[in-house]
Each structure stands twice: as C-alpha cells, then as structure tokens.
Amino acid sequence: MTRSAFQRSQRREGFALIAPLTGFLLVLLGFPLLLDLVYSISKVGFETIRAPEITGLGNYAKALADREFWSAAWFSLRFGLLVSGIELTVGLALAIFLEPLLAKRPWLMAFLMLPMMVAPALVGLMYRLILHEFVGVAPYYLSLWFGDSPAFFSNDNAFKTLVAVESLQWTPFALLILHAAHSAIPLEVREAAALDGAGEWKRLAYVDLPLMGPAIAVTFFIRFIDSFRVFDNVYTLVGAGAGGATTSMSIYIYQAFFKVGDIGLAVAASMLLLAGSFVVLYALNWAARR
Amino acid sequence: MSRRLVDGLRWAVFILSVLAMNFPVISTFVTSLKSEAEISASPSLWVERPTWENYRAIFAMQDRFDILHFLANSLIESLLGSVFAIGLAFPAAYAMARNGVGRKWLAPLVVNLRAVPLIIFAIPIYLMYQRLQLLDTRLGLALILCVVNVPLALVLFLTAIAELPLEIEDAARVDGATTLRLLVHVVAPMSLNIVAAASVLAFIYSWNEFLFGLMLTTSRATPVSVGASFFFAASGGGVRWGVAAAVMILATLPPLLLGLFAYRLIGKSMTAGAVKG
Numbered sequence: 001m002t003r004s005a006f007q008r009s010q011r012r013e014g015f016a017l018i019a020p021l022t023g024f025l026l027v028l029l030g031f032p033l034l035l036d037l038v039y040s041i042s043k044v045g046f047e048t049i050r051a052p053e054i055t056g057l058g059n060y061a062k063a064l065a066d067r068e069f070w071s072a073a074w075f076s077l078r079f080g081l082l083v084s085g086i087e088l089t090v091g092l093a094l095a096i097f098l099e100p101l102l103a104k105r106p107w108l109m110a111f112l113m114l115p116m117m118v119a120p121a122l123v124g125l126m127y128r129l130i131l132h133e134f135v136g137v138a139p140y141y142l143s144l145w146f147g148d149s150p151a152f153f154s155n156d157n158a159f160k161t162l163v164a165v166e167s168l169q170w171t172p173f174a175l176l177i178l179h180a181a182h183s184a185i186p187l188e189v190r191e192a193a194a195l196d197g198a199g200e201w202k203r204l205a206y207v208d209l210p211l212m213g214p215a216i217a218v219t220f221f222i223r224f225i226d227s228f229r230v231f232d233n234v235y236t237l238v239g240a241g242a243g244g245a246t247t248s249m250s251i252y253i254y255q256a257f258f259k260v261g262d263i264g265l266a267v268a269a270s271m272l273l274l275a276g277s278f279v280v281l282y283a284l285n286w287a288a289r290r
Numbered sequence: 291m292s293r294r295l296v297d298g299l300r301w302a303v304f305i306l307s308v309l310a311m312n313f314p315v316i317s318t319f320v321t322s323l324k325s326e327a328e329i330s331a332s333p334s335l336w337v338e339r340p341t342w343e344n345y346r347a348i349f350a351m352q353d354r355f356d357i358l359h360f361l362a363n364s365l366i367e368s369l370l371g372s373v374f375a376i377g378l379a380f381p382a383a384y385a386m387a388r389n390g391v392g393r394k395w396l397a398p399l400v401v402n403l404r405a406v407p408l409i410i411f412a413i414p415i416y417l418m419y420q421r422l423q424l425l426d427t428r429l430g431l432a433l434i435l436c437v438v439n440v441p442l443a444l445v446l447f448l449t450a451i452a453e454l455p456l457e458i459e460d461a462a463r464v465d466g467a468t469t470l471r472l473l474v475h476v477v478a479p480m481s482l483n484i485v486a487a488a489s490v491l492a493f494i495y496s497w498n499e500f501l502f503g504l505m506l507t508t509s510r511a512t513p514v515s516v517g518a519s520f521f522f523a524a525s526g527g528g529v530r531w532g533v534a535a536a537v538m539i540l541a542t543l544p545p546l547l548l549g550l551f552a553y554r555l556i557g558k559s560m561t562a563g564a565v566k567g
Binding site for chain 2: 098
C-alpha cells in the first residue's frame with residue numbers, strides 16, 4: 001500500500017469511528033436547533049405544530065418587550081455572578097488553608113466532595129423541610145438562639161436563600177479544582193521563593209495565586225455557566241414563587257412553554273439564551289488564549 | 291501562633307465546612323429517623339426515639355407512591371445513558387487522537403456544548419419525542435442523558451488516548467488486527483481506568499438530572515429525582531415529613547455511596563474535565 005493510500009484509508013476509518021457520535025448529535029441537537037430557529041420566526045401553536053407559518057421576528061420582539069424576560073435574565077446574571085464569586089472566594093480560601101490537612105490525608109476530600117453527589121433537585125426538596133416554618137430545623141434553632149427567624153421565602157429574602165443553598169452545594173467544586181491546582185505547584189518554585197526570603201503571605205500573593213490564575217478563571221467560568229442556567233433547586237424549593245422574584249432564565253422558558261403554552265415565545269427566549277451563552281463562550285476562549 | 295493551634299484551627303474549619311455543606315443530607319437523615327409525633331413536637335437535631343418506621347411506611351404506600359418503580363427507572367436510564375455516552379465518545383475520541391479526524395470541528399463543538407444550557411433544546415426535543423412516541427419512555431430519557439454526558443466523556447478520553455504509547459497499537463496492527471479489534475482488545479483495556487472514571491461520573495450526573503426528567507416523563511419512565519417531588523403531591527394536604535425525608539434519603543443514597551467510595555476517581559475526572567475543557 002502506498003503512503004497516500006494508507007492515509008486515505010486511515011481517514012475513511014476515522015470517519016467511520018466518529019460517524020455514530022456525529023449522527024447522534026445531529027438528530028438530538030442539530031435537528032432540534034433547526035426547529036428552534038424555524039419556530040422562533042413563526043406563528044405556531046400546538047395545533048399548527050407541523051405547519052408553522054413564518055412571520056418574522058415577532059416572537060423575538062415579544063420576548064424583548066416582556067418585563068418578565070428581562071427580570072429573569074437579570075435574576076440569572078446576578079445569581080450566576082454572585083454565586084460563582086462566593087464559591088470561588090470560599091473555595092480558594094479553604095483550598096489554601098486546608099492544604100496541609102488534605103496533603104497528609106487525601107481521603108478527607110471525600111467528605112468535602114459529598115455535597116456534589118446529591119441531586120440539586122433533592123437538595124431543594126431537603127431545604128423545603130429544613131426551612132419549613134413549623135417542622136424545619138433552621139427556624140427552630142434560629143428562634144431558640146436569637147428569638148426570631150426570618151421568612152426565608154419572602155420577596156426580599158428568597159434570592160438570598162437560593163444563593164446560600166446553591167453556594168453551599170457547589171463551593172466544593174471550586175475547592176476541589178483549586179486544591180488540585182495548588183498542589184500542582186512544583187516544590188522547587190516554593191523553595192526558591194522561600195530562599196528569596198518571601199514570607200507565607202508574600203509567597204501566596206506573588207507565587208501561588210499567579211500560578212493558579214488559569215485554574216481560578218476556569219473555575220469561575222464553569223460555576224458561572226452552571227449557576228446562570230439554574231433550574232432544579234429553584235424549581236423544587238420555591239417554584240416561581242416569591243412573586244416572580246426567583247424566575248431564572250431556564251424557569252422562564254419552561255413556564256412559557258408548559259404553563260403559558262406560547263411555543264414561539266419559549267423558543268425565541270431559547271435562541272436569545274443561546275446567543276447569550278455564545279458571548280460567554282467567546283469570552284472564555286478569549287481568556288483561555290491569553 | 292503556635293503550630294498546634296493552627297493545626298487545631300484547620301481541623302475546626304474542616305469539620306465545620308463538612309457539616310455546613312452536607313447539612314441538607316444530615317438534617318434530612320435525622321428527620322427520617324423521627325416519628326411524626328416527635329417531628330411536630332420538636333424539629334431539633336436530637337432524636338429522642340430513633341425508628342425505621344418512616345422507611346417501612348414508604349413501602350406500605352406503594353399503590354399511591356411506588357418508590358421502587360422510580361428507583362428502577364433511574365437505575366436503568368442512568369446505566370443506559372452512561373453506556374451510550376461512552377460507546378459513542380470512545381471510538382470518536384480514538385479517531386480524533388489517532389486518525390486526526392474531526393479534531394478541528396467535532397471536538398470543539400462537543401466540548402463547548404458544556405457551556406450551552408441544554409434547556410435551549412428542550413422544547414423541540416419535547417415536540418420531536420411527541421411525534422416519535424418517545425415521551426415517557428426509558429429509552430427517550432436515556433438518549434438525553436447520553437447527550438448530557440458525551441462532552442465530559444469525550445474530553446476525558448481524548449487526553450487519555452493521546453497519552454497511550456503508540457508502540458503497542460503499531461505492533462497489533464502489524465499482526466493484522468483491524469481497528470475495531472484494536473479498539474476493543476488493545477486500546478479499551480489500556481484505558482480501563484479512565485473509562486471507569488467517566489462511567490462513575492456519568493452515572494452520578496444521570497441519576498441527578500432533573501429538568502429533562504420533569505419535561506419528558508409523566509409516570510412510566512419518571513426518574514427518582516423527579517419522583518421524589520411527586521411525594522409531596524401524593525400525600526395531599528398534610529405532608530408526612532418523616533416519610534418525605536426517608537424518600538429523599540433513599541433517592542440520594544446510590545450516588546452518595548458511589549461518591550464516597552469512588553471519590554478519588556471522581557475527583558480526578560472532575561479536575562481533568564475542568565482543566566482540559
């Protein structure tokens with residue numbers, strides 16, 4: 001076999017190996033995306049689902065004019081930024097402070113990782129019990145110690161409650177990634193810094209943190225993306241309660257489709273969300289290249 | 291500060307963090323051991339008379355709330371979803387790493403998929419499933435779980451396969467092995483560790499998935515993450531909190547135990563997935 005013939009057969013074989021995955025994704029994501037596009041510029045209802053009438057950008061205009069759409073976008077953005085900021089800060093602090101313990105006894109990490117093994121939907125349900133006015137542990141101890149317990153799901157507090165619930169469950173992710181990044185710093189680098197007379201704080205600021213920079217950025221992006229699209233725990237804990245104060249982008253789309261039955265609006269909002277995630281992705285790739 | 295004092299402080303912070311972050315599970319477990327009378331008398335974390343009564347009660351109400359059905363659904367769907375994802379991603383990753391096919395377009399596409407909220411596809415998938423009669427079927431949900439797991443599996447396999455020594459594969463080729471045989475008998479056995487890591491993580495993610503379970507199933511194929519919330523509806527006006535707590539614990543136990551025993555594997559693949567992604 002000549003070299004080029006071999007290369008050709010290699011390529012053919014390669015295409016055969018990626019064909020199943022490609023086909024699968026085309027059917028389960030490509031085709032739906034196409035439907036999304038078509039429906040978002042059509043007048044469509046459950047009766048006319050097979051014959052959408054293309055009308056233009058009306059659905060987009062409707063979404064963009066909807067106050068609830070903007071309040072959902074604002075909720076998701078605020079929630080995503082705040083939650084990932086908290087998780088990053090606390091996770092970083094824990095990763096550095098607990099380093100000596102975790103280096104000597106790696107199995108301790110198992111207990112810090114456990115929260116990530118629980119379904120966020122179930123965590124939401126669990127907090128429904130924990131924060132319950134009459135049978136909840138949290139109100140019980142708060143009133144015992146401070147004589148009063150806040151209304152966790154009032155208009156003002158629902159957001160904070162959700163931030164706390166989400167942060168407590170996913171700080172372990174930041175801790176895990178940053179711990180790995182911290183222990184990957186070569187010993188020689190630290191020793192060199194120590195030889196140069198750098199104290200612990202100085203070493204942290206000028207050696208450790210800069211070296212962990214990429215890991216810190218990646219952690220923040222992953223957590224931001226995940227918390228921006230939050231659905232499960234919000235849905236099981238408060239639904240869209242608190243007067244719509246807890247409607248995230250995902251919940252908005254879900255409700256537009258299942259509660260209101262407005263397919264056009266729901267898919268237009270989906271496409272806008274997709275555009276938004278492209279912006280984030282672009283920023284991520286830009287940051288990764290630097 | 292003295293060394294011992296700092297060490298003590300580290301332990302204190304560690305224990306406090308573990309308790310705070312695992313508080314939902316701890317507190318729910320405590321409640322699940324209490325009788326209804328004790329729950330309404332005092333919600334404290336102390337159990338006066340521990341009992342398994344709530345767990346027994348779940349199985350006594352199978353006509354209204356069949357937890358074994360939900361658990362079986364979750365088990366089958368998660369297994370299928372993980373196996374599909376690995377079966378699709380592994381050969382693709384091999385072709386990308388060795389034949390250089392699809393590395394430029396398919397790999398970035400799939401990897402970046404992790405940053406796209408999947409709810410974007412949820413509505414057309416719902417409509418598609420309606421026509422294909424895949425709504426409320428185990429296969430239907432398993433296919434979506436596969437979509438959820440494919441990006442991570444691909445990232446893990448890509449790096450793992452690229453690190454395998456070429457010599458062994460070359461030797462097998464000289465002996466006349468076809469690529470398929472090579473994949474099954476040479477490459478896969480050498481990658482068992484990473485396949486195991488991807489499987490465990492995929493299983494846990496699948497088990498914990500909620501959004502598509504909620505949208506695409508109604509009863510026959512409902513996974514336990516969604517089914518557990520049905521309990522609140524099934525019990526009508528007065529929620530039996532002790533039984534509800536027991537339901538949540540049972541629904542959480544499989545991924546929790548898996549996480550406890552395979553934490554090393556999970557930690558490695560989570561870190562690798564984040565760094566390479």
